[in-house]
Amino acid sequence: MRIRKYNDNDCEIVSLLFYDTVHQVNAKDYTEEQLAVWTNNPDSLKSRRKDLLNQYTLIAEINSVIVGFGSIDKSGCLDLLFVHKDYQNQGIATALCKSLEKAFSIIKTYASITAKSFFENRGYVVIREQEVERYGIKLKNYEMQKKNAT
Numbered sequence: 001m002r003i004r005k006y007n008d009n010d011c012e013i014v015s016l017l018f019y020d021t022v023h024q025v026n027a028k029d030y031t032e033e034q035l036a037v038w039t040n041n042p043d044s045l046k047s048r049r050k051d052l053l054n055q056y057t058l059i060a061e062i063n064s065v066i067v068g069f070g071s072i073d074k075s076g077c078l079d080l081l082f083v084h085k086d087y088q089n090q091g092i093a094t095a096l097c098k099s100l101e102k103a104f105s106i107i108k109t110y111a112s113i114t115a116k117s118f119f120e121n122r123g124y125v126v127i128r129e130q131e132v133e134r135y136g137i138k139l140k141n142y143e144m145q146k147k148n149a150t
Helices: 008-024 032-038 044-054 092-101 116-121
Strands: 002-005 056-062 065-072 077-083 106-112 125-134 137-147
Touching: 002 092, 008 032, 008 044, 008 065, 008 077, 032 137, 056 092, 065 092, 077 092, 106 116, 106 125, 116 125, 116 137
Parallel strands: 077 106
Antiparallel strands: 002 056, 056 065, 065 077, 106 137, 125 137
16 A cells, blocks of 8 residues: 555545445445435535645555545644545555644544544544534534644
């Protein structure tokens, strides 16, 4: 596996990976209606193109195939972390997190129901459970935080 910096040419593949992951992996914890408002089409992440460029965004590749990505903003908020549905549980999210987290003493994220246990296993603690609303539909997630050893 190779971890590299994101570039704008990755946007289309990353957007499709995001859509597929949400609709396949997160389907066990969210309704079809919730999944639809979370990512309503395969191009939905393209609307966040500037975020992907402005944040520290990394790509995970295996044999030159993009299998995951993650991003963290300048404040230490881990914004996005998604691994292709066919590459789950292979250490990809862990490798991305290690690279993304290392520059921060405190990292915050908003974890889905699906991702909550992954983050807990990495030392994150739940600050609060919350519901966010998109297009009138509520989705549960967890504000979580981790303190890196200094």
